[in-house]
Amino acid sequence: MRPLQWISPSLFALTAFSAVPEPGTAQVVQGHEYEVEAVETGSQIYASRCAVCHGSNGDQIAGVDLRHGQVTQAASETKLRQAIRGGNLDAGMPQFNLPPDQLDALVAFIQAGMDVGGTAVGIGSPAQGMTLFEGEAGCTRCHSANGRRAGLAPDLSDIGDRRDAEYLQRTLLDPSGAMLPINRPVTAVTDDGRTIRGRRLNEDTYTVQIVDDEGRLRSLIKADLHEFEVSTESPMPSVEGRLNPRQVADLIAYLLSLQGAR
Numbered sequence: 637m638r639p640l641q642w643i644s645p646s647l648f649a650l651t652a653f654s655a656v657p658e659p660g661t662a663q664v665v666q667g668h669e670y671e672v673e674a675v676e677t678g679s680q681i682y683a684s685r686c687a688v689c690h691g692s693n694g695d696q697i698a699g700v701d702l703r704h705g706q707v708t709q710a711a712s713e714t715k716l717r718q719a720i721r722g723g724n725l726d727a728g729m730p731q732f733n734l735p736p737d738q739l740d741a742l743v744a745f746i747q748a749g750m751d752v753g754g755t756a757v758g759i760g761s762p763a764q765g766m767t768l769f770e771g772e773a774g775c776t777r778c779h780s781a782n783g784r785r786a787g788l789a790p791d792l793s794d795i796g797d798r799r800d801a802e803y804l805q806r807t808l809l810d811p812s813g814a815m816l817p818i819n820r821p822v823t824a825v826t827d828d829g830r831t832i833r834g835r836r837l838n839e840d841t842y843t844v845q846i847v848d849d850e851g852r853l854r855s856l857i858k859a860d861l862h863e864f865e866v867s868t869e870s871p872m873p874s875v876e877g878r879l880n881p882r883q884v885a886d887l888i889a890y891l892l893s894l895q896g897a898r
Contacts, residue, residue, distance in 0.1 A: 677738070702750065769781070809874055821871055827862050
């Protein structure tokens with residue numbers, strides 16, 4: 637069995653991806669094969685053994701955010717399992733002598749974003765992810781983040797606070813399938829023949845607000861439009877085939893680290 641690799645500052649590193657599994661099937665993640673039932677079992681173990689201290693979202697202890705893969709120690713899978721079984725008396729964590737199948741189930745549940753219906757997603761290095769975000773992945777051509785302005789696509793400065801790892805993975809691999817309706821590209825043709833393309837921000841019965849291709853906020857009155865088309869195809873290219881699984885894991889880690897102003 638290939639060991640789970642942990643990367644400082646305590647975020648998971650990916651060894652394999654999987655799609656959302658069909659009920660009763662297995663998913664191969666982090667070198668392990670987990671049955672869907674294992675994630676469900678892990679949720680029950682977490683609720684009975686872990687939630688009282690870590691909270692239902694896994695972020696009740698300072699420096700620990702289990703939903704986002706952040707832990708204070710555990711430089712390897714072995715040490716993580718030792719931390720669960722051996723506890724940490726200085727931090728007030730008791731020992732949990734779980735059988736191997738229950739320990740695997742608990743790990744699977746945490747990797748699935750603490751969502752019994754989720755897919756376990758590997759998370760890599762935020763630092764490497766930032767390098768990809770600003771370089772090879774080409775994200776800053778359209779997206780803003782942490783004061784770096786682009787404007788053509790949604791600002792991602794707080795994306796890690798609004799979205800989980802599973803959603804981010806789906807967006808990176810299948811942008812059109814994961815795109816929210818309010819963010820869909822639009823093309824508007826005015827009665828005087830002007831064509832305006834951009835991203836929809838808001839829409840009601842009479843008006844639509846968009847960010848146009850030059851990054852300007854535009855408010856259009858529908859009665860003044862000759863044509864108005866909303867596309868279901870995202871202009872964002874998929875990273876599948878352009879980035880390897882480790883790079884995708886790093887990019888997810890960086891996006892999760894974008895928590896906005898606190």
